[in-house]
Amino acid sequence: MPVIDCHHHIWWLDKHPHQFPPSWGTSLNRDFTPDDLKLELDAAGIDGTILVQSLDNYDETLHYLEVADRVDFIRAVIGWVPLADPAACARALDALKPRRKFVGMRHLIVYEKDPRWLLWPKVQEGVEQLRRAGLAFEAITNTEEQMETVLETARRMPDLNIVLNHLGRPPIPEQGWEPWASQIVQAAAFPNISVKLSIGGDVAWRWKWSTEQVRRYSDHTIQHFGASRVMAGSNWPVVLLSGGFQEVWSGIKNLISGLSESERADVLGNASERIYKLPR
Numbered sequence: 001m002p003v004i005d006c007h008h009h010i011w012w013l014d015k016h017p018h019q020f021p022p023s024w025g026t027s028l029n030r031d032f033t034p035d036d037l038k039l040e041l042d043a044a045g046i047d048g049t050i051l052v053q054s055l056d057n058y059d060e061t062l063h064y065l066e067v068a069d070r071v072d073f074i075r076a077v078i079g080w081v082p083l084a085d086p087a088a089c090a091r092a093l094d095a096l097k098p099r100r101k102f103v104g105m106r107h108l109i110v111y112e113k114d115p116r117w118l119l120w121p122k123v124q125e126g127v128e129q130l131r132r133a134g135l136a137f138e139a140i141t142n143t144e145e146q147m148e149t150v151l152e153t154a155r156r157m158p159d160l161n162i163v164l165n166h167l168g169r170p171p172i173p174e175q176g177w178e179p180w181a182s183q184i185v186q187a188a189a190f191p192n193i194s195v196k197l198s199i200g201g202d203v204a205w206r207w208k209w210s211t212e213q214v215r216r217y218s219d220h221t222i223q224h225f226g227a228s229r230v231m232a233g234s235n236w237p238v239v240l241l242s243g244g245f246q247e248v249w250s251g252i253k254n255l256i257s258g259l260s261e262s263e264r265a266d267v268l269g270n271a272s273e274r275i276y277k278l279p280r
Contacts, residue, residue: 001265001268001269001270002047002048002269002270002272002273003044003045003046003047003048003268003269004046004047004048004049004050004075004231004232004268004269004272004273004278005041005046005048005049005050005232005233005234005236005249006049006050006196006198006231006232006233006272007050007052007165007166007196007198007231007233007234007235008037008049008050008051008052008233008234008235008236008237009032009051009052009053009054009235009236009237009238010032010033010034010037010051010064010067011031011032011054012031012033013029013030013031014031015063016055016057016059016060016063018054018055021201021205023205024201024205024241025205025241027240027241028237028238028240028241032236032237034067034071034073034074036237037049037236038073040234040236040245040246040249041073043245043246044245044246044249044250046073046249047073047269048073048074048075048269048278049073049074049075050074050075050076050077050078050103050233050272050276051064051067051068051074051076051077051078052077052078052106052138053078053079053080053105053106055080056080056107056108057080058079058080058081058082058092060079060080061077061079061080061081061096061102061105064077064079065077065079065096065099065101065102068101069101074101075101075272075276075278075279076101076102076103076276076278076279077099077101077102077103078103078104078105078106078136078138079096079102079104079105079106080105080106080107081093081096081105081126081130082126083105083107083122083123083126083127083130084120084122084123084126085122085126086122086125086126086129089125089126089129090129093129093130093133093135097133100279101279102135103135103136103276103277103278104130104135104136104137104138104161104163104276105130105135105136105137105138106137106138106139106140106165108140109139109140109141109146109149110140110141110142110146110202115143115145115146115149116145116149117149118139118146118149118150118153119149119152119153124153124156127153127157127160128157130160131157131159131160134161134277135161136161136162136163136275136276137153137160137161137162137163138163138165139153139162139163139164139165140165140166140200141164141165141168141169142169142200142202143169144179144180144183147168147169147183147187148183150162150164150187150193151183151186151187151190154187154190154192154193155190157192158190158191158192159192160192161192161194161275162190162192162193162194163193163194163195163196163231163275164187164193164194164195164196165196165198165200166196166198166199166200166203166233166235167184167195167196167197167198167199167217167218167221168180168183168184168187168195168221169200169202169203170203170214170217172199172203172207172213172214172217173203173206173207175213180217181220184220184221184224184225185224187225188221188224188225188226188229193225193229194225194229194230194231194271194275195221195225195229195230195231196230196231196232196233197218197221197222197230197231197232197233197252197255197256197267198232198233198234198235198239198252199214199235199239199242199248200235200238201235201238201241203242204235204238204239204240204241204242205241205242207242208242208243209239209242209243209247209248209251211250211251211254211255214251214255215255218255218256219255222256222259222267227256227259227262227263227264227266227267227271228266228270228271228274229271229275230266230267230271231267231271231272231275232249232252232253232256232267232268232269234248234249234252253268256268
C-alpha cells in the first residue's frame with residue numbers, strides 16, 4: 001500500500017516571495033524545502049507526496065515541476081494556469097502536456113474579492129479546458145458562497161475531476177456545524193468531487209490541533225464521501241501554525257482508525273493514486 005501525503009507546499013522566498021495574511025504571524029516567513037519535508041516523511045512512513053501551488057503564478061508552477069523532476073518522493077504537482085484568460089490558459093496547458101507530473105491546477109479563489117469568481121464566464125471557459133484535458137481542478141473554499149460556486153461547477157461539468165481542499169473548511173475553531181455539514185452532503189452527491197482530509201490555513205492560524213475536535217467533521221465527511229474519495233494530506237508547512245507534522249499525521253491516522261483495512265489504505269494513498277492517475 002502506498003502512503004501518500006496528498007497536499008503540501010514548498011517555497012524559497014528569494015525565488016518567489018510570499019505575502020501571508022498578517023493574522024498568520026511570521027513563522028512561515030522562511031524557506032521550506034524538500035529536504036526539510038523529507039525528514040518528516042521518513043519519520044511518518046510516508047512514501048510520496050503531491051506538491052500543491054502556493055501562488056497564483058505560472059512561473060512557480062514551472063519551478064515546482066523542475067523540483068519534482070529532481071525529487072523522487074514528489075509524485076505529482078498541482079500547479080496554476082490563468083483560468084480567467086482562456087487563450088493564455090490554453091497556451092499554458094498545451095505547454096504543460098509533456099510534463100508527466102502535472103496532474104491538475106488550483107486557483108486561490110479564497111482571496112478573490114468576488115466570492116462567485118469561479119462562475120465568471122471566462123473562468124468557466126478555462127475550467128472547461130481543464131475538463132477536456134482530463135486534469136484535476138483543486139477547489140479551496142472558506143465560505144458558503146464560495147462552496148456554492150464549486151457545487152454549481154460540478155453540476156455544469158459532471159466529468160470534471162474536482163478535489164475539495166481541506167474538508168471544505170469545516171468550522172472547527174468555532175465548533176460550528178451548518179451550513180458546512182449540509183454542503184458536504186451536497187458535494188458528496190456529485191461522484192466527480194473528492195475531498196482532502198486536511199486542515200487549511202484559515203483554520204490552522206485560529207486553532208491548536210486537536211484530533212478529537214476534528215473527528216466529527218472527518219467522520220461526517222467520510223460517511224458521505226466514502227473512503228474511496230477521501231485523501232489524507234498534511235498541508236505542510238501551513239499546518240505548522242496549528243501543530244507539528246508528526247502530531248497532525250498521527251492524528252489523521254487516528255481519525256481513520258475505525259475504518260476497515262482497505263478503507264484506510266484508500267485514505268492513506270490508494271485514493272490519491274486513482275483520483276490523480278499518478279504516474280508510476
